[in-house]
Amino acid sequence: MGKDKDLSPRKISEIKTLLLHTGHSQRKIASIANVSRASVDRIKKKLDTNVDLTPKRAKNCGRKKITTPRDERKIRDICVENRKAPRKILTKKVQDAGINISLATVRRRMKDLGFICRRPAKKPLLTQAMMSKRLQWAKEHQNWTAEDWNKVCFSDESSVQILSDKAVFVRRRKGEKFKEDCIIKRVKHPFSIMVWSIISSKGTGRLYIVEGTMRQDQYIKVLETKMLPQVQEWFPNGEFTFMHDSAPCHKAKKVTKFLNAQKVKVLDWPGNSPDLNPIENLWELMKREISRELINAN
Known part of the structure; x- marks a missing residue:
C-alpha cells in the first residue's frame, strides 16, 4: 500500500x-x-486543515526521455529545414543525424517543440517587379487617413465551387469507411459559378452572378447597372474612389473610357495583390458558409 x-x-x-x-x-x-x-x-x-488533496506528481516519475536536449535541438533544426516533409522522411533525416528514435518518438518531440501540422497559408506568387510595385503603392498610401479609406469602394469577382470535397473531414471507426454518412458524393468536374460584388465602409453591395467568363462588355454592364447605383446610394455627393484589380476585362480601353465618362475616380492597384483587397474576407466567409450548408445537406 x-x-x-x-x-x-x-x-x-x-x-x-x-x-x-x-x-x-x-x-x-x-x-x-x-x-x-x-x-x-x-x-x-x-x-x-483544508489542504489541497490533489496528488502531487513526482518530478522524476515516468519513463525517462531517450532524447537529450542536444538531440531535441537537432530535431528542431531538421523540422525547420524540412517543414513540408512527411513524418517518415523527417524520421529518416533524424535517424541519419545519429538520433536513433522511432517515428512515434519524433512525432512526440515535434509536439513538445510546438510543431503542429497545419495547411500552409496561401499567398500570391510575386515577381520582384510586383514586390517593388506593392512597396511603392504602400509608400504612396501610408499617410491615408481612416476617412480616406472610408471613401473607397472595393470590388472583385470570385469563383464559388459547388460539390467540392476540399477540406472536408469525417469521424469514423474501423469498418465504417463506406457508410453512407461517412462518404461525400463528388463529381468529376465540380460545378462553379462566378460572382461579383462591392463593399465599402457603408456596407456590402448586392451579389451579381456572372454568366460565363467576365468580358469587357459584360463588365461595363455590371458597372453601369450594379456598381454605379450602389455607390451613388452610399455616396450621393459623388465623393468616392472605386477599386478594381488589374484583370484584363477591368483594364480594357473600353472599360477605362466608360469610367472616365462617368467621372469615376479609380484607385491605382498593384498587380496580383488580392490579399490587399478587404473583400477577400467577405468571399472567405461566404464560401465557408456555403461549404457548411453543403456538408449539412450531405
Whole structure:
C-alpha cells in the first residue's frame, strides 16, 4: 500500500467520502479502501486543515526521455529545414543525424517543440517587379487617413465551387469507411459559378452572378447597372474612389473610357495583390458558409 501521494484522485475521493459521511474508524476505512491506515490519517489531517488533496506528481516519475536536449535541438533544426516533409522522411533525416528514435518518438518531440501540422497559408506568387510595385503603392498610401479609406469602394469577382470535397473531414471507426454518412458524393468536374460584388465602409453591395467568363462588355454592364447605383446610394455627393484589380476585362480601353465618362475616380492597384483587397474576407466567409450548408445537406 502506497502513500497518499501515490493514490489516484479516485481513491482519494473514495477515502474522503468515507471519512466525511460514514463515521467509520480510520482502521475500518483503510480496510474498505485497501490502503494503509497512515494514508487515511494523512488525508484526514489534510481535510481538517483544508489542504489541497490533489496528488502531487513526482518530478522524476515516468519513463525517462531517450532524447537529450542536444538531440531535441537537432530535431528542431531538421523540422525547420524540412517543414513540408512527411513524418517518415523527417524520421529518416533524424535517424541519419545519429538520433536513433522511432517515428512515434519524433512525432512526440515535434509536439513538445510546438510543431503542429497545419495547411500552409496561401499567398500570391510575386515577381520582384510586383514586390517593388506593392512597396511603392504602400509608400504612396501610408499617410491615408481612416476617412480616406472610408471613401473607397472595393470590388472583385470570385469563383464559388459547388460539390467540392476540399477540406472536408469525417469521424469514423474501423469498418465504417463506406457508410453512407461517412462518404461525400463528388463529381468529376465540380460545378462553379462566378460572382461579383462591392463593399465599402457603408456596407456590402448586392451579389451579381456572372454568366460565363467576365468580358469587357459584360463588365461595363455590371458597372453601369450594379456598381454605379450602389455607390451613388452610399455616396450621393459623388465623393468616392472605386477599386478594381488589374484583370484584363477591368483594364480594357473600353472599360477605362466608360469610367472616365462617368467621372469615376479609380484607385491605382498593384498587380496580383488580392490579399490587399478587404473583400477577400467577405468571399472567405461566404464560401465557408456555403461549404457548411453543403456538408449539412450531405
